[in-house]
Amino acid sequence: MPDIVKPLSHVPYGKKFGLDTSSCGRCIGQPVIFDFRAIATMAASITMPKRPFLTLPFLLPSLTESLSIGAVRHQSSYRRTKQRLRVKPDASFGPSQQGRDQIIYNPPSSAPSVYHTPSKFLPANDVRRVMRPAAAATATADVNELPSVYKTQPERKYHLTPEDVEEIRKLRLNDPMTWSRYSLAKKFECSPLFIAKVCGASPEKKAIQKQVLEAVQSRWGPKRRMAREDRKLRREAWGRDE
């Protein structure tokens, strides 16, 4: 099982949620201990547990004790708790660093400050641009390995010609009820956003759409209305970073 000592200068604050399945330790300590006790008592009474221990490696205190765990029956829960909490000290406190003067900087896990300008945003003549890369290079993992927010990347084709754009405008202006944004997007194999960028809806269509929306909203009960309003407020709060 890998240890949880991380590089110092960068502690991503997602780690405080104990998100790494590989890490054993401090954050998910309490619930794990509870499960372990329950399953250990079960193992004492029943000879054949439903799930063997080795498939649940996070239940085991450490690699060395993993083999003898089934044999030890009356292990004190206090000691197990202590063992769980015995986290290896950070590398900066290690003996290898003791010889020379150093600054120990172990920041608590927190969101990065907005006053700390990213290196890429520094102007070309700023001194910090040259000072930083050495520290930053060790901290960042390969970005390409991180999962994307979107399930599929949008495929960009750039296939529409000015004539197509003219066609889109003509269709949307002449028959807005048939040629909505989505039907146009389907026909021209582009995104609805592109249609909106290319041409706006006519005022009549906007008025009709407003009436449709009002008709839909008039059927909403108080709960749904309030939930929608709350959602809108939450969304606005994102922009203020609240």
Add this chain to the structure above:
Amino acid sequence: MKRLQLQRWSSTALSPRVRTNNRLHQQLYSTGLRLQSTVSPLQSESAISENVEDASFQNPDAMRHIRRAHKRKTQLQYPSPPVEAATQSAKLAALHARLYLPSRLPLQTLARTLVDASADSNVDFNNESLATLGHDLLANYTSEHLICTYPRLPLSVTFAAMYAYVGPKTLAAISKEWGIDNATVPGGEVDPGFLQFQRVAPGTAVEDISQLKSARPYADQKNWRMTVSSKIFYDDEFGDAIKGSVALGQGVTDETARATFVRAVLGAIYLHAGRPAAKRFFEQHILSRHLNISELFNFSQPARDLARLCARENFEAPVAKIVSETGRKSRSPVFVVGIFSGQDKLGEGSGSSLMEARERAALSALKGWYLYTPINPRVPSSMEEEGAAPWKPAHIDLGELLPTEDG
């Protein structure tokens, strides 16, 4: 706090016969009733004069009474306290000491800063000229501080920060923290340590008091769009329309009078003690107030703005990646999303949905751009100091992203 040397107040501005070394002492032991009150008790005049006629002239008590009655009579002629009353006021001396004002600033000028133009329309005795100077100094010092410290700040945020530092609300709050009390009604017999101004009649709409004096063409067209950059040219330092002066006899609000007073104090310090003292006073009382500029931002489309910023600066297009997550299938998941441009992380944000985390990450990246601070920023006015280092040009940015029409 250093003890003030009271003798030095008299040396520059006062007439030689006025000796202030024991004035404070006198004030403490022989306080006149009038100076303590904030209202002029006009009714009691006749009662006092009757008493005076009965008394013998040999009686020192009666003589003092007569002198005081005469003094009161002359004081009542004036709309604001006479100049010589300043040295008698314990309140003024206490205010001078409390603000740790330079000793070169005499009490008489401090008394003048407390007289608003609505109380005394004579420009030789009210604080209007001092406030004009102080207002310009405040606007200059604050704007140069903001622009040199945060060279990339958007204009609307700069306006908001200016308002937060030296807006009328802040200045009124400062004057309250200084312990300034209002005189109920201004007058010549009131203690000069009170802020004197004529109040607006209750029920008056505040907008009606000061007529608009904007140089903007078509200023009366309320529905027309005003660009933010046009506000630099036409409007005041907060991006609001310039207000005209208040009509005579209309009175001012408490907030306006207090703001004018604080501006006048800075103007008075500048005139009497010079530029370094004014700058120091500004730093100690205005810049020392904490303002978190990152809270003044409000973005509607941060991800789109960031993409446009990266395109403008020739960076790789920003990509949102999940840094870590927990409880995706649970009721309260937390996602941490980072925004990367190439291999460089621009920002990081967390939220209970991927979209929220992404928006917040884009927001933090944009704030990281806008809140860039050069190392040891210097302001132009620092060159006026003696022995200042050679001037290095301040960082000037390309400018903020302009909003597009196409949405």
